[in-house]
Amino acid sequence: MGFLDFLVPVVMIAGTVAFMEWFAAWSHEHIMHGWGWGWHKSHHEPHEGGLELNDLYAVVFACFAIGLFYVGSFYWQPLLWIAIGITIYGFLYFFFHDGLVHQRWPFKYIPRKGYLKRVYQAHRLHHAVKxxxxxxxxxxxxxxxxxxxVKKLxxxxxxxxxxxxLDDDERPALH
Ligand SMILES: [Zn+2]
Ligand SMILES: [Zn+2]
Structure with a gap:
């Protein structure tokens, strides 16, 4: 196996992950906050645990990736690298958005500094406007x-x- 046989998949997978962040942000702004609001609305309203209609978006992305895995495995290998990139992005999305920000995992961890704190606070600000x-x-x-x-808001x-x-313990006391 030559160096290129290794490099091409790595570049394609990393490129797909980067593209997916752009595409997720674009579709979140223009589709989910546009004509796709019907599903996404559930994510912007308070509710008791459980699933949201908005989770269907993740299902759609997963079905698309599964399709690419199939075609990539049997017909055209480059699609396999793209499918792996989309799947890795799916895990990143669950970790950052569902886990870190919305705490949909069974433990509580609030990042206090650096990049993770910035991602956490930025998405909390996404939810600051009703x-x-x-x-x-x-x-x-x-x-x-x-x-x-904050300036944009x-x-x-x-x-x-x-x-x-701000996290609960960082909020100014109510009076
Ligand atoms: Zn949103
Ligand atoms: Zn959210």
């Missing part, structure tokens, strides 16, 4: 600096929760 319009930060793995996002007309990005 409803479909006026939201910021649509990505899941990459996040803009938190002060930039200040520059849109809707009211928003100014403490959304």
């Amino acid at each position: 409803g479909k319009e006026g939201c910021v930060s649509f990505g899941f793995v990459y996040a803009e600096p938190v002060d930039k996002l 200040d520059n849109q007309p809707k009211p928003y929760d100014k403490t959304a990005h």
Whole structure:
């Protein structure tokens, strides 16, 4: 096996993961907060645990990846690398969005510093505005600096929760 036999799959898998972050952010902004709001709405409303209609988006992506695994395994191998990239991105999405931010796993871990804290706070700010319009930060793995996002929220007309990005013990006491 030559070096290229190794390099091509690695570059294709890494490229697909990077592309998926762009595509996820784009579709979150333009589809889920657009004509696809019907499913995504469930994720922006308070509810008691369990599944959300919004989880169907993950199912759609998973079905697409399974299809690519099939075609890639039997007909055209490059599609296999793309399928692996999409699957890796799926795990990243579950780890960051469902796990880290929304705590849908059976333990509590709130990141206190660095990149993880920034991703966590950025997505909390995504949920700071009620409803479909006026939201910021649509990505899941990459996040803009938190002060930039707060500025964007200040520059849109809707009211928003100014403490959304803070964890419970960092909020100013209510009075
Ligand atoms: Zn959203
Ligand atoms: Zn969310």
